[in-house]
């Protein structure tokens with residue numbers, strides 16, 4: 141089925157064809173002035189330039205023909221030649237019926253699905269996930285769900301940071317403290333993280349220790365079996381720990397590959413760069429110099445002077461693997477925007493090496509999560525905030541506004557805890573996703589979990605309210621049926637529902653979940669005004685009641701889908717404590 145917007149575009153296109161006008165100008169968009177019109181077409185202006193005629197005259201020609209269409213309420217030509225269009229209520233109502241009968245909410249899938257590899261998460265061995273990892277997981281997962289919903293074939297890869305200098309630092313620290321690596325297999329994630337912390341401090345103040353760590357890293361990468369066996373344990377323990385975190389965040393990864401998996405390919409890339417004559421040896425390191433643009437473009441270090449492979453090389457090699465093995469047509473990286481130079485360099489070298497000639501690259505760079513002081517969010521004692529602790533803090537906050545287990549029938553400890561978790565995650569994720577990804581935001585522990593305002597729980601609440609209306613209707617044997625649009629609030633709600641496809645398309649094209657977050661919030665608000673002026677169970681006729689029930693159900697389904705795309709669950713019922 142076609143969305144309202146697409147049906148209208150088709151009508152306009154036919155009119156353009158009938159006049160032999162260039163079709164590329166034949167499209168409309170939702171009106172900037174919803175008080176005046178539903179859609180507008182600005183094509184007459186551009187067309188007038190092309191064929192050197194008066195834009196208002198052309199606009200009028202198109203408008204006169206469009207006005208004859210039985211689905212159109214009125215058309216006017218305004219200003220220099222804007223065509224303003226208002227649709228007939230019956231046309232909108234028919235679309236609502238069509239959408240309710242469609243299991244994909246009337247949203248068509250892309251014509252040409254692509255294989256898209258998404259690189260997000262980016263955890264590191266021996267480091268607990270911290271607040272900085274939150275955004276990559278939350279934004280990445282939302283984009284992953286949105287692109288899949290739009291019809292693409294998406295493959296997500298966590299791209300574990302498991303092959304850099306920190307590996308040598310941990311191994312060196314264990315050797316320093318234990319004498320050898322014999323006890324490695326007994327260490328859990330906390331012990332390993334603690335070794336890493338001590339190694340970090342030591343290597344900062346002691347150049348010799350740092351040098352030892354670099355050497356061990358290079359030997360590990362070159363196949364030293366003792367180091368390799370110990371490293372395998374470090375990696376396995378770390379993967380298990382972060383899997384728990386990502387499960388709680390409901391971030392899904394198809395692949396659990398890491399930098400280490402690109403090792404073989406790294407060697408081949410170094411060879412390829414040499415064959416192509418684009419690399420050179422500089423001070424013992426193998427580097428590629430990049431063309432200078434208007435901002436400084438430092439050279440890419442493929443192999444460091446100690447023989448270790450650099451971070452950029454692993455990303456370049458991983459591109460080749462994603463193209464060769466996964467047939468990637470697009471690769472999206474959801475990584476802190478402070479790494480944007482890194483990605484520009486990596487994409488540039490991929491181009492120079494011609495390893496991914498038809499692949500589109502995109503770095504979705506996000507800003508930092510800040511505290512009230514505007515600086516990166518820290519614990520009270522100034523340390524980095526662990527993701528686990530942040531989630532626990534949020535749950536604590538939500539728990540305090542919930543009834544105690546046993547206070548509400550059917551809600552024991554397990555049910556309350558599940559609800560607490562769903563609401564806390566909604567609060568955390570929505571607070572993140574309502575901001576454009578590239579800007580940072582202040583983590584607000586006071587307001588983020590409120591049921592009013594632009595929050596995740598507000599939308600969960602709106603859904604639960606509609607669920608309760610639908611339950612009542614069902615008990616009454618009232619069923620949703622044919623939509624009738626009479627009241628203006630019904631019209632506004634229906635048009636908003638009809639625009640969901642446009643929202644999905646924009647969010648997918650721009651890789652911008654905040655477009656969906658905005659939409660969900662506005663839709664919930666619009667439903668609430670509709671509900672105030674248009675009683676459902678108390679509607680003046682059965683036909684009107686059935687129509688409003690259908691609109692309510694469609695709103696619920698659309699809100700649920702929007703939340704799903706943001707990675708947020710919608711509980712059937714919500715609870716609030718009375719005090």
Ligand code: ARG
Nearest residue numbers: 259262263264299301455475
């Ligand atoms: N592990 C890296 C870090 O913590 C992030 C990895 C991002 N992804 C990538 N393909 N480079 O900084």
